[in-house]
């Protein structure tokens with residue numbers, strides 16, 4: 001059984017008069033618990049692929065099965081629910097809400113899902129504890145270091161217990177040492193069974209994944225998982 | 228998302244940009260305050276006029292000579308068309324009508340008063356002893372006119388406060404003789420200052436017995452007859468009976484007009500209520516303007532929070548959730564602004580009352596509620612467009628915005 005099953009995915013963007021083929025005939029299968037690094041030069045379609053996997057974007061052609069369910073045909077609200085319950089995002093620029101405290105940022109997905117406040121408080125303090133952020137709970141993002149911000153973002157991505165974590169260059173805004181800490185954290189999650197898909201153009205970080213996808217010009221040029 | 232969470236989220240978002248939020252609330256507050264103050268003015272004017280009219284006296288029925296043209300066709304008018312004058316006898320006859328409490332005939336004219344060499348022109352009222360009660364006047368000194376049922380017309384006068392001051396200064400005028408219209412009259416009383424009603428002040432009035440006044444002006448007609456009914460309920464009946472009796476006495480010709488204070492009051496009440504409503508409407512336009520500002524402020528907010536909207540979508544927010552969050556923010560700010568405006572408006576009305584104590588500038592409750600409702604409606608209606616724009620944002624593009 002596979003967690004993610006893409007077949008014949010196409011995605012083109014119109015840029016003025018010219019068409020940009022961001023994804024071309026992508027076929028991809030990822031099983032639960034996998035650790036996949038997506039690599040390739042800038043503009044090769046890595047982010048487009050990740051957005052598609054996260055249901056933030058729709059393909060122009062092809063089908064996408066998530067947990068054996070065709071999610072390309074879902075309504076926007078059904079897709080929102082899938083994002084809420086099954087997918088966690090980690091972004092290069094953290095995307096924390098600046099006016100909210102670390103705890104409130106972590107609480108956001110729980111709040112959007114309509115979970116009762118008592119349960120939320122419990123899960124938020126557990127998540128903050130897991131990522132060593134308990135004493136930073138009431139700090140706002142601007143009062144946190146880059147590494148701490150990304151840890152808040154990871155806590156937020158995992159607080160709903162998703163099946164898959166999609167991270168687009170999560171270390172892109174961090175120095176090497178902090179970046180390694182963050183990757184170690186993500187790998188720890190993967191060790192607990194969460195499927196991890198990381199976009200990176202850092203060769204060493206990419207090499208740590210069990211499976212590497214290399215994209216070139218919108219297509220998968222190499223997939224170590226296929227042998 | 229739960230409503231309480233949406234509210235909290237909207238509140239935090241609004242307080243995150245204090246300047247923008249403050250301006251929005253200020254515009255709403257000014258609009259609502261305008262509604263409150265202007266309706267306080269309008270309604271104050273209504274109360275003031277109604278109060279003035281009530282000050283003339285209560286349960287009044289007024290008889291005027293001459294037929295009001297609004298009363299339809301009367302065949303008697305074809306035969307004799309000269310209206311008969313109102314007489315003292317007419318007035319005396321009215322006293323026998325059931326439901327009538329007091330009757331005061333009134334003669335009016337201008338004359339000169341001369342006391343100790345000081346000369347002054349003045350308004351003169353000839354009437355009877357009941358005038359002071361019917362018109363709710365008060366005496367500062369002495370007594371009012373004596374009863375004169377036989378109509379001899381004694382030589383006495385009651386002075387208005389200002390006349391007394393100008394002619395006698397601090398001297399006691401009681402018992403002094405003054406010359407009015409060539410006659411010598413004795414001062415028996417002085418009215419208190421500030422008597423109002425019928426569009427004139429009693430401060431510059433001379434009051435003498437009706438018979439004396441008629442002799443002075445060489446007439447036997449009356450200017451008005453004031454009738455006080457027993458009770459408010461009887462006003463209508465009294466009016467009909469008065470008209471019937473006078474018509475009888477005037478050989479079947481309906482040549483007088485009988486008006487009730489109630490009717491006059493109601494007319495003024497109606498006119499000024501409509502005026503207040505109109506003023507409120509104009510003030511409400513400023514709320515629509517505030518609504519447009521809400522739209523602009525919220526559009527700026529959507530633009531500045533694009534990345535946040537993208538994030539919320541990535542975290543599983545539906546389009547409806549995002550729309551409601553922004554709509555709630557617009558509504559919340561409008562409502563808070565409206566409450567501030569009500570407070571501001573009440574303050575403005577209080578300041579008005581402080582500087583013009585005679586003017587009852589209280590905002591009516593309906594206006595306060597309407598101001599609140601209009602502000603909320605404007606905020607929500609003009610908040611819809613920005614909220615929908617936020618909900619429609621493309622998640623990927625929103626997230627790529629910094």
Ligand SMILES: Nc1ncnc2c1ncn2[C@@H]1O[C@H](COP(=O)(O)OP(=O)(O)O)[C@@H](O)[C@H]1O
Nearest residue numbers: 013014015020022041042043044045046047048
């Ligand atoms: N919204 C868009 N409109 C037009 N072109 C786009 C858009 N998004 C991505 N592209 C194009 O698609 C290609 C792949 O982009 P992307 O997936 O962001 O690459 P990567 O993440 O590998 O750097 C690029 O050529 C990019 O310019």
Ligand SMILES: [Mg+2]
Nearest residue numbers: 046047048168
């Ligand atoms: Mg990219």
